[in-house]
């Protein structure tokens with residue numbers, strides 16, 4: 001392993017053929033969602049204004065009465081709908097004051113209400129994948145008053161955290177872990193003969209692109225673990241959706257295309273259809289008798305969905321904003337004695353109920369503080385360009401000279417600058433979905449054939465691809481360029497996202513050349529070094545945030561912008577470097 005010294009020191013569906021249904025498009029499905037919502041809004045007087053200024057309800061009587069999930073027991077469906085409306089606006093108001101993950105929680109507000117109404121936490125377990133959509137869950141489980149401290153020092157985490165609450169069944173922040181965790185809990189409950197065994201994993205169509213989710217589903221079908229996987233399908237897989245290489249809009253996932261096909265080819269399933277199809281949760285001999293009735297009742301031949309092949313009982317798609325339909329389906333699943341794992345496919349809209357989020361290209365996935373009335377975020381003007389954009393633009397410069405350079409991102413085009421690179425080189429940019437392990441080995445394969453892959457992944461998420469770095473890249477000494485953004489402490493996302501381990505975990509691997517710039521000039525030079533160095537793998541790590549900026553660089557270090565320079569000339573020089581910035 002070599003550390004490169006910079007600044008002269010810095011170390012380093014099937015289309016079930018249905019005679020009974022007319023295929024509907026996604027757009028139609030969405031329009032029907034809107035229509036239904038408008039009708040419901042009118043029915044219970046929960047109207048969100050059509051245009052700015054947007055505003056929520058002036059009081060939240062039902063939410064005020066629900067401190068913990070059991071307080072919901074006395075509510076009827078109309079009151080649950082009202083609760084969802086109040087909860088959604090409570091999330092909007094809270095996040096507008098602190099910033100944080102935003103639109104994912106809005107998209108699952110009805111689901112959150114339904115799950116807490118039907119299941120009995122903390123005896124039952126709800127496991128939120130990534131857990132960036134858990135704000136509604138936190139509000140319904142005794143933490144509403146802690147939202148002013150969201151994502152702050154000693155405040156409430158932006159993700160689920162076991163230490164924070166007995167209602168946070170499993171901690172998260174990284175994706176695709178929920179099905180494995182739910183399965184482990186389910187098996188444990190059954191071995192320990194616990195009174196109830198309801199383990200529900202809620203996973204998005206982005207998070208389910210992670211390989212671990214398939215490993216778990218494959219095993220769940222085989223083990224016949226009793227659990228429910230709720231697939232929250234909102235069509236946004238990467239952040240923001242898709243990359244230029246896919247036309248800028250198409251999610252980087254074949255599975256997402258597959259589930260979209262399911263939506264197009266099947267109308268939303270309602271409770272009646274579901275109840276008839278329940279037959280398939282019975283033992284097989286009983287099933288055989290009823291099979292024909294079942295197929296007739298469902299109006300479709302369901303067999304063949306990828307989930308069924310994996311051994312799941314597939315239910316859906318259902319409208320994830322329709323509580324009237326979703327609640328009885330969940331109740332039936334809760335009350336079933338079957339040990340067969342269930343996949344409940346729900347369709348939701350990310351940012352649902354808040355027009356500025358629905359209109360934004362990233363759906364307001366993560367936001368700074370914002371003005372509720374307009375949706376406009378309060379963002380200070382950056383003093384200098386970010387390290388991410390400097391890396392991306394330097395990569396563009398290198399790639400303009402060298403056609404072998406390609407960029408890879410694992411569902412983070414916006415965060416890694418691959419959106420910038422992708423706009424310039426759409427055919428040389430690859431978004432592989434939330435699949436860091438695959439990204440690394442995919443890059444290794446490219447390097448075997450003579451391409452120069454820049455595999456751009458956050459430091460924290462590269463942990464997922466560790467064996468691939470060792471086994472596929474380093475041992476074979478393949479010239480994969482591993483570009484680690486967000487190295488070091490990242491701030492509000494907290495411990496699951498800090499990039500503080502990479503020097504330790506990369507530093508012990510043979511054949512790696514590790515670089516760590518102390519300012520943006522060095523970053524630019526190191527990108528060029530990566531491009532030219534073809535004798536083995538390289539790692540380039542740099543922090544979140546902005547650099548010094550041209551003026552400061554010149555004043556502080558006397559940099560001529562075209563050259564790297566020694567910061568201070570003299571007889572002795574002590575430079576102390578930790579993470580990236582040179583102090």
Ligand SMILES: Cc1ncc(C[n+]2csc(CCOP(=O)(O)OP(=O)(O)O)c2C)c(N)n1
Pocket residue numbers: 103104107130132133173174175203204205206207208234236237238239350365410411412434436461464
């Ligand atoms: C291992 C890992 N890689 C990348 C991320 C960054 N990330 C956070 S949320 C997200 C998209 C998740 O999409 P989805 O599961 O569909 O949820 P949605 O945001 O659409 O609600 C990504 C890529 C992560 N949390 N974990």
